[in-house]
Amino acid sequence: MQQTIQLDDVPLNRFHLKITGLTFSAHLTDGYVLGVIGFALAQIKPQMGLTPFWEGMLGSSALIGLFLGSLLLGWIGDIVGRQKIFCFSFVIITLASALQFFVTGPEQLFLLRVLIGFGLGGDFSVGHTMLAEFSPRKHRGVLLGAFSVLWTVGYVAASFAGHFISDLSPDAWRWLLASSAVPAVIILLLRIGTPESPRWLMRKGQQQQALAIIHRYFGEHVTLQPEPAHSKRHNLGVLFTARYRKRTAFNCLFFVCLVIPYFAIYTFLPAILQAMGLDKNFGTDLLLNGLLIVGAVMGIGLTAICSRRGFLIGSFVFLAACLVAMSLLTGSQSGWMIACFxxxxxxxxxxxxxxxxxxxxxxxxxxxxxxxxxxxSMSRLGSATGTLLLPLGIVHLGLSGTIAILAAILAIGAIVSLAWAPETKGLTLVDAGEAASPEAPQPSARTATLHH
Structure with a gap:
């Protein structure tokens, strides 16, 4: 007779890999959606006579939608279940992506891209939640962190599509934007039949249904202990109670400080390379896109090897130093500029x-x-603001001044992480939540070892 084990300690199996793929396929779509807009804008701008304001609005539109979708659909996901939002989000993404082909003005395109972002935002909320709740703690960090690889693959695919499609015809931007409907509808079909999170079912008192899902996908010897309830409130206010406000502040601030420079720079990468005095050609883009993929894969290894806290703090410091160096370099020092970038x-x-x-x-x-x-949602609000303001910042402050501001944002991220970042590596989801709580004692090294 097999010994009963907890869901947190089951070996990695095919179902884990399947739910990981279904979750991160949304990030591939997100990378593609955000990557193609920079190339599409090059054609849309003269055709629609876009002002810098509308250029920034269209560049940030999907990020605005991500803010709204993450905020609203994440809240609904805790009430009605993860699986429903997991599928519904891609219905929105598929339809809005296809309708981009028929737009006649920037206002219509803006609204459709907000809808795409809305679906993606809701999907990020419940997708990462489902994956965390199914994953064994030994592999949870690698599985949750691996999304960056697929996001980058989607972004690089958008770069290839942008280079090879945008010059085919004056209306190539329509095909380029609408092409995101293809992966979206495939993902939607593959997600049909995905089971609900057993942890969510347990919290709703549906123990038999939860155990049935666990036994089907992990075996009869696997079980799950219900988590203690700390609150019966189901509104955003609970995130600002004494128990959760510190972890809420940390996750919002570190997230915002990372994504503002990321999206501001890479949404307008062709324009930034030109402003730097670097050749705007496929070779330069290919180098940087290749580094994005290599870095994403490298990040999986660093997540597995390093402490969560140390990896985050060290990265913030390194990134800020790179941008400071770039802000001080001149156009004649293109070699050093490329190296820093x-x-x-x-x-x-x-x-x-x-x-x-x-x-x-x-x-x-x-x-x-x-x-x-x-x-x-807070990260997308920040990145949308940064993306909206970046074209105006380059006009009024110059490239060096704009990059210096982005470096300061990364420095703030380092300070926030030094003050508040918890260490959650190797803990169960229950213990990880306790480690992030200022009211609960930090798990000792011995306790963390016993949980392995």
Missing amino acids: AAFTLMMSAVSNLVGVFPAESFPTEVRSMGVGFAT
Whole structure:
């Protein structure tokens, strides 16, 4: 007779890999959606006579939608279940992506891209939550962090599509934007039949249904202990109670400080390379895109090897130093500029793995989807603001001044992480949530060892 084990300690199996693939396929779509807009804008701008304001609005539109979707659908996911939002989000993404082909003005395109972002934001909230709640703790950090690889693959695929499609015809931008409907509808079909999170079912008192799912996918010898309830409230206010406000603040601030430079720089990468005096050609883009993929893979290894806290703090310091150096370099020092930008790209892609790890590990099941969603929504609000203001910043402050501001944002991220970042590596989801709580004692080294 097999010994009973907890869901946190089951060996990695095919179902874990399947739910990981279904979760991170959304990030591939997100990377593609955000990557193609920079190339599409090059054609849309003269055709629609876009002002810098509308250029920034269209560049940030999906990020605005991500803010709204993460906030609203993450909250709903804690009430009605993860699986429903997991499928519904891609219905929205598929339809809005296809309708981009028929737009006649910037206002229509803006609204459709907000809808796409809305679906993606909700999906990020419940997707990372579901993956965290199914994953064994031994592999949870790697699985949650691996999303960065697929996001980068989607972004690089958008770069290839942009280079080879945008010059085919004056209306190539329509095909380029609408092409995101293809992966979206495939993902939607593959997600049909995904089971509900057993942890969510347990929290709703549906123990038999939860155990039935666990036994089907992990075996009859696997069980799950219900988590203690700390709150019966189901609104965003619970995230600001004494128990959760510190972890809410940390996850929002570190997330915001990472993604503002990321999205501001890479959404307008062709324009930034030109402003730097670097050749705007496929070779330069290919180098940087290749480094994004290498960095994402490197980040998986660093997430597995390093402490969560040390990896995050060290990366913030390194990234800020790279941008400070870039702000001080002149156009005649293009070699050093490329070297700094390459180092920045590599490390930014690597540490981006942690934005999928910390929020999911910081909140208990009762508010996990809402907590992940709120942190994601705040990050997208920040990145949307940065993306909206970057073209105006370059015009009024110059490239060096704009880069210096982004370096200051990364420095703030380092300070926040030094003050508040918990260490959640190797803990169960229950203990990880306790480690992030200022009211609960930090798990000792001996306790963490006993949980392995």
